[in-house]
Amino acid sequence: MSDLEAYRAKAAAWLESMVPTYGKAARKGLSEADDLALARKYQKAKFDAGYAGINWPTEFGGQGKGHLEKVTFDTEEMKHGFPSFYFGISLGMPIPVLMQFGEDKAWVKERVLKALQGEEIWCQLFSEPAGGSDLAGLRTKAEPDGNGWKINGQKVWTSWAHYSDYGVIVVRTDPNVPKHKGLTYFWVDMKAPGVTVRPIKLVGGDSHVNEVFFDDVKIGDDHRMSPVGGGFAVAIATLMIERYVATDSAGFGPHLDLFVELAKDTELNGKPAIEDGRIRQQIARNYAMRSGLQSITARAMAMMQAGMTPGPEGSLNKLVAVRSRQKLSELAIDLQGSDGFTYDDHASQKEDWTSSWINAPTGRIAGGSDETLLNTIAEKILGLPQDHRPDKGVPFNQIPA
Amino acid sequence: MSILYDEGQQAIATESRRVLEARVSKEELLPLLETSGRYHEGYWTTAKEQGWTALALPEAYSGLDLGLVELGLIAHQAGRSLSGAPFLTSNFGAAKAIELYGTEDQKAKWLPGLASGETIGAVAFASGANALPARPALTLTGERLDGVMTGVSAGLAADIAVVFANGPGMPVLAVAELADVKRTAIASFDNSRLYADLEFADTPAETLVTGGAAREAALHILALQAVITAHEQAGGAEAMMEIARDYAVTRRAFGQPIGAFQSIKHRIAEIYGLVELARANCIHAASREGQSDFITAAAAARISATEAYDTASRDCVQIHGGIGVTWELGLHLHTRRARSLAIEQGNLLFWEDVLVDRLTGEAA
Ligand SMILES: Cc1cc2nc3c(=O)[nH]c(=O)nc-3n(C[C@H](O)[C@H](O)[C@H](O)COP(=O)(O)OP(=O)(O)OC[C@H]3O[C@@H](n4cnc5c(N)ncnc54)[C@H](O)[C@@H]3O)c2cc1C
Numbered sequence: 001m002s003d004l005e006a007y008r009a010k011a012a013a014w015l016e017s018m019v020p021t022y023g024k025a026a027r028k029g030l031s032e033a034d035d036l037a038l039a040r041k042y043q044k045a046k047f048d049a050g051y052a053g054i055n056w057p058t059e060f061g062g063q064g065k066g067h068l069e070k071v072t073f074d075t076e077e078m079k080h081g082f083p084s085f086y087f088g089i090s091l092g093m094p095i096p097v098l099m100q101f102g103e104d105k106a107w108v109k110e111r112v113l114k115a116l117q118g119e120e121i122w123c124q125l126f127s128e129p130a131g132g133s134d135l136a137g138l139r140t141k142a143e144p145d146g147n148g149w150k151i152n153g154q155k156v157w158t159s160w161a162h163y164s165d166y167g168v169i170v171v172r173t174d175p176n177v178p179k180h181k182g183l184t185y186f187w188v189d190m191k192a193p194g195v196t197v198r199p200i201k202l203v204g205g206d207s208h209v210n211e212v213f214f215d216d217v218k219i220g221d222d223h224r225m226s227p228v229g230g231g232f233a234v235a236i237a238t239l240m241i242e243r244y245v246a247t248d249s250a251g252f253g254p255h256l257d258l259f260v261e262l263a264k265d266t267e268l269n270g271k272p273a274i275e276d277g278r279i280r281q282q283i284a285r286n287y288a289m290r291s292g293l294q295s296i297t298a299r300a301m302a303m304m305q306a307g308m309t310p311g312p313e314g315s316l317n318k319l320v321a322v323r324s325r326q327k328l329s330e331l332a333i334d335l336q337g338s339d340g341f342t343y344d345d346h347a348s349q350k351e352d353w354t355s356s357w358i359n360a361p362t363g364r365i366a367g368g369s370d371e372t373l374l375n376t377i378a379e380k381i382l383g384l385p386q387d388h389r390p391d392k393g394v395p396f397n398q399i400p401a
Numbered sequence: 402m403s404i405l406y407d408e409g410q411q412a413i414a415t416e417s418r419r420v421l422e423a424r425v426s427k428e429e430l431l432p433l434l435e436t437s438g439r440y441h442e443g444y445w446t447t448a449k450e451q452g453w454t455a456l457a458l459p460e461a462y463s464g465l466d467l468g469l470v471e472l473g474l475i476a477h478q479a480g481r482s483l484s485g486a487p488f489l490t491s492n493f494g495a496a497k498a499i500e501l502y503g504t505e506d507q508k509a510k511w512l513p514g515l516a517s518g519e520t521i522g523a524v525a526f527a528s529g530a531n532a533l534p535a536r537p538a539l540t541l542t543g544e545r546l547d548g549v550m551t552g553v554s555a556g557l558a559a560d561i562a563v564v565f566a567n568g569p570g571m572p573v574l575a576v577a578e579l580a581d582v583k584r585t586a587i588a589s590f591d592n593s594r595l596y597a598d599l600e601f602a603d604t605p606a607e608t609l610v611t612g613g614a615a616r617e618a619a620l621h622i623l624a625l626q627a628v629i630t631a632h633e634q635a636g637g638a639e640a641m642m643e644i645a646r647d648y649a650v651t652r653r654a655f656g657q658p659i660g661a662f663q664s665i666k667h668r669i670a671e672i673y674g675l676v677e678l679a680r681a682n683c684i685h686a687a688s689r690e691g692q693s694d695f696i697t698a699a700a701a702a703r704i705s706a707t708e709a710y711d712t713a714s715r716d717c718v719q720i721h722g723g724i725g726v727t728w729e730l731g732l733h734l735h736t737r738r739a740r741s742l743a744i745e746q747g748n749l750l751f752w753e754d755v756l757v758d759r760l761t762g763e764a765a
Contacts, residue, residue, distance in 0.1 A: 132722050134654040157723045201728035203736070209723075267528075268750060269765045270535045278750065330711060333740055334748040337530035338552030341741060343590035354590055357740070358733070361718045362726045369722060371664040391656025399656050 004305065007069050012076045014049055018042065024081030024348070032206075036163060039083035043118025052116040053091075060099050060112045068305055078248065081348065089159050090115055094122035094168040097238045098187065101225040111166070123164035123190070125155040125212060126235060130401075132157070133372045135170075136179040136232055140214060142171040142186065148220040149173075151188070154213050157366070161197045161210040164190045170235045173228055175397040182396055183231035186223045193217070204359045205345040239368075247314075249293035251321030251363060253349060253356035256286055259332055262353070266335050273335055282331055289324055293317055312381050319373045322363035329357035404688045406474070414474045420447060421482040427731040430483055433593040434737070438557055438586040440486035440593045444479075448489055449518035458496055462512035469625065469687040473632040477683070480636025483734050487555040487594045488521055490633070490746070494626040495522025498563040499576060502609040502618050507576065511561065523559035523579075524626060525550045525599065526619055532747030533619055539566035539601055541608070546577050546601040554745050556597030557586050564606070565619045572615045574622075577606035591741035620755070624699035627746045628686045631699075634706035634742050635679040641713035641735050642672045645720045652721075659720070668716050675709035682706070700756035707749050710739040 020026065022042040027035055046052045055070040056062025063069075077084065095115050102108035114120040131137035140153025151171060161167065167188050174182035188195070194217035199207035226234040250256070260283060263274040273279050293316065300310035332353035333340040340354070347355040364370050378384040391399045406414070424447050433439050448454055457472045458464025472493060479485045496515040499507055514520030528534040529551070539548035546566060553562065563576050583600040610618045646669050649660030659665050682705045686698035714736040718725040725732050743749065754765045 127723065130653075132654070137654065203726050203728060203733035205728070266530050268530050269754065273530060276750070278753070326715065330740065330743075334744060334750060335530055337532065337744055337748050337751075338527040339529045340744050341552045341589040341591070341594070341596045342587050344588065358590060358736070361715070361736075364719055365722050365726060370719065371662065374664065387655070387662065388657075389655055394656070401653070 004068055004072060008072050008076060011051065011073045014051070015076050015080060015082075018045060018082070019080050022080075022082050027081070027083055029346070035083055036086055039086045040118035042082055042084070043087055043116075047117045053112070056096075056099065056112075060109050061116055062112075066304075068301055071301060081350070086160060086163065087115070087118065087121065089124055090120075090122040090164070093124055093238050093241055094166070094187075096241050097168060097225070097234065098122075100237070101185070101234060102187075103225075104222065120165040121160060121163050123158050123161045123167040124238070125158050125161070125167045125169040125188070126238075127157045128154060129156050133369055135235060136183065138170060138172055138183065140169075140171045141175070142173050142184060142219075145218060148218060148223070149186070151186075151194075151214040151217040151219065154211060156209075156211050157200075158197075158210045158212050159208055159366075161190065161212050162199055162207075166190055167212075168225070168238065170231045172396065173231075176395050177229070178393050179391060179396040179399065180232045181229055183235070184224060184228050185226035185231035185234040186219060187225060188214075188217065188219055188223065192219070202359075202362065204355065204362075247293065247297050247317045247321075249290040249297075249317070249321050250350070251318070251323075251325030251360070253322075253325035253329060253360065254332075254351055254353060256283065256290060258351065258353075259283065259286070259328060262332055262335060268335075279331075279335070282328065286324060286328055289320060293321060312377075315373065315377065315381075318363070318367065319370055319377075322360060323370065325356060326360035326364070329353045329360060333357060404684050406470075406684075410471060410474060413471050414478065417451070417453070417475045417478040418481070420451060421478050421484050425482045425484040427483075427734065430593070430734055431728070431731055434734075435592070437588045437592045438595070440558070440595055441484060442486075444484040445486050445488055445518070447484075453489060454492055454518035455516040457493060458500060458512060458516045462500070462508055463516040464512070469628055469690045470684075472629055473683060473687040476629045476632035477636035477639075477680075480633035480638075480738075481640040483637065483640075483738055485594075485633060485738070487745070488518075488558075490626050490629045491524055491555040491559065492518065492520075492522045493629060494524040494622050495559075495561060495563045495576070497625050498524070498574060498609060498618070498622045501621070502574060503576070507607060507609070511576070514560075520561060521555065521559045523553055523555040523562040524622060525553045525556065525562045526565040526623065527552070527747070530748060530750065532623060532751040533565065533616065537564075537566050537572060539564050541566040541568045541573050541575055541606060544606055544608075546575065546604040546606040548601055550599045550601070552587060552596050553599050555595050556599050557584055557595040562599070563609070563622065564601075565615070566606075568608070568611050568615075571612045572619075573611045574609040574615045574618050575606040576609060577601065577604050579604075589741070591737040594741055594745075620696065623747055624696050625690070627703045627752065628683065628690075628699050630742055630746045631679065631686065631702040631706035632683045634710040634739070635676060635683050637735055637738055637742070638672070638676045638679060638706070638709040638713040641710070641717040641732075642669065642676050644732070645669050645672065645713070645717040648721055665720055668720065672709070672713045672716055675705070675712055679706040679709040697756060697759045700752045700759065703747070703752045704749060704756065707743045707752075710735075711743060714739040 053062030054065050055067050058064040128138050142149040142151045169188050173184040194215040196213040198211045200209050201207045263279050266273040268276050296313050300314050303310045343354045349355045349359050453475050455464045456467050460466045499511050528538045585598045587596040589596050649665050650658050652659045682702040686702035689695045689698040718732050758764050
């Protein structure tokens with residue numbers, strides 16, 4: 001057994017032992033508040049067992065291991081439905097950025113340790129009503145105020161802001177220069193006076209994203225994490241931080257096996273639907289898509305283990321998998337016919353086709369829409385020319401609204 | 402029947418659109434989603450007041466003697482405004498079954514009530530994926546029905562249901578009174594359709610047709626309903642296309658309207674193609690009522706309308722980005738309706754089979 005295989009076996013066994021307390025069944029029927037409380041305990045248990053911050057430097061409380069161990073653990077963890085998503089953004093982007101760019105190392109270490117133990121949560125305040133895909137189109141502004149800054153404006157789609165203690169934020173500090181050049185990156189205390197968080201209810205019925213309003217929010221210059229006007233680069237660094245996360249070729253929807261089971265159990269024209277050519281074709285195509293993505297990921301892991309850099313094809317995962325999840329879920333509903341009308345808004349997206357279907361659109365938008373991903377592939381990977389960009393080089397305050 | 406709308410028909414379209422736009426709002430529709438067992442009462446009152454329930458029924462039974470084309474026009478507008486409580490289609494299907502296959506007594510007994518909308522009808526044929534199952538879930542013995550039907554559209558409120566059942570040795574089409582039938586509301590993703598499981602136990606029922614003719618009759622009723630539903634789907638798809646288009650010309654990113662990006666522009670143009678194909682198929686199918694190729698035309702309408710509505714609602718949300726997935730904006734009302742209509746009156750798989758059977762003369 002390779003070292004990595006030994007690591008996987010040990011992690012798998014530990015995770016298995018956590019299932020009765022924190023797994024799917026244990027969480028069933030919990031309110032969001034109770035689920036979050038359970039999630040904090042689970043995060044602490046991970047920390048105590050040495051499975052939090054696996055690939056982070058030990059000086060900040062991490063485990064100092066490699067990226068492969070991290071992905072290996074995550075892959076095993078995904079199997080059990082643990083409540084880890086509350087910390088997904090926090091530990092995924094803001095905290096790693098804080099470790100990289102935060103100036104006051106003692107303070108940073110304290111934050112990292114608290115976040116790793118589930119005590120504190122961070123959110124990412126990038127998107128705004130007028131700036132989603134166009135990340136540099138932000139209007140929330142910070143103006144000099146004594147020794148620090150004063151923030152005014154609005155953010156939107158901020159995941160978990162309602163539970164967050166801190167957030168990283170990109171704001172406009174100079175509207176007189178082209179849009180990328182006038183941005184600055186800060187961290188903010190989400191409990192500071194002038195910060196208002198208002199939940200947004202989404203299509204599936206839950207409200208984990210928020211609008212966040214900043215009304216004369218005062219912060220010190222020590223909150224700044226980029227040079228003044230140099231915020232865009234740090235924002236991009238934030239988005240690039242974890243290129244290879246544990247991927248899910250099911251697009252975070254149900255496994256293909258569940259579809260096969262459904263097709264076996266459903267009768268179509270007096271025979272099991274699994275015998276129907278149309279159903280078989282969809283299963284085959286879906287399988288081929290999923291196995292391709294799995295192979296991309298496996299190859300990337302192998303390359304990293306061999307000290308090589310994986311190719312950019314890893315960026316296909318979300319694009320390909322979520323679209324196909326959306327359509328397969330539609331077909332699964334069709335296949336149930338008049339038994340397919342039912343909907344349980346507490347059902348898991350990974351096990352219930354209707355829940356998977358109704359929530360699939362968020363997966364095609366959050367974290368970069370299909371279209372922007374395709375643009376990135378076309379322009380950055382394939383070298384195709386950029387779209388015409390009328391805002392290029394134009395001072396931000398002169399771009400027609 | 403012509404495939405060009407005449408003035409009278411155009412007036413029906415304009416008037417029904419005006420009425421529906423004035424009376425149905427997203428603000429009323431959203432709360433309906435939150436519990437099962439409610440529906441848009443204002444819409445149903447409107448449908449009755451406007452005579453839509455009587456539209457395609459014979460004058461002799463208090464109907465207006467118009468046809469599928471006119472009802473289709475209204476269904477298209479209902480689809481645009483998402484108004485539909487399920488009754489218009491279900492009432493129509495039940496009434497048509499009685500009109501086409503019932504005795505004089507049965508017609509006199511049921512049709513006037515269905516025409517005025519005082520009686521609510523449902524059509525209950527499907528078992529899961531099978532819109533017209535080889536082995537129906539209900540059994541008719543003498544004049545009594547037994548068995549369970551799942552996921553009946555309008556089932557929670559209907560007074561009568563036309564059912565497809567096992568008669569003595571052969572299938573039957575029958576009409577049952579639902580007063581004493583046990584109903585369980587289904588918590589659904591489209592909670593205004595009054596989906597219910599119906600438990601028949603020694604329930605009084607009257608036979609309409611038996612034997613091989615019963616299956617043919619049931620398919621015919623389904624096809625009539627499917628054409629109405631297809632109009633509703635085409636209307637919904639058209640609304641999604643327009644909403645997407647309007648957003649694409651106003652929302653800006655990277656210094657320009659997002660509609661300037663080909664990925665957005667082409668998508669809306671593709672939806673246009675789907676909507677127009679569906680609309681054309683709907684008009685054609687409605688005009689073929691009573692002709693030998695009606696079922697074929699109905700299947701084509703149903704298939705293209707399902708594709709149009711699913712795609713248009715999927716893409717319209719995508720074109721909106723984050724705002725598209727909010728509860729408040731209500732695009733999901735269309736997403737939900739696209740899916741519920743896709744499985745009412747037979748899913749895509751069913752109509753694909755019907756169509757290919759007709760084209761090839763061979764059953765799946
Ligand atoms: C569930 C959820 C959670 C989120 N969590 C967070 C979070 O925690 N923090 C945060 O900062 N943000 C978050 N977001 C915001 C997310 O990043 C944005 O919604 C996303 O980037 C799209 O931006 P937008 O909503 O403004 O859409 P827009 O940018 O307005 O896009 C509208 C449409 O135009 C298309 N489009 C835009 N530009 C182009 C182009 N150049 N070429 C072709 N097509 C284009 C888009 O693809 C889309 O179809 C979240 C969003 C969701 C839905």
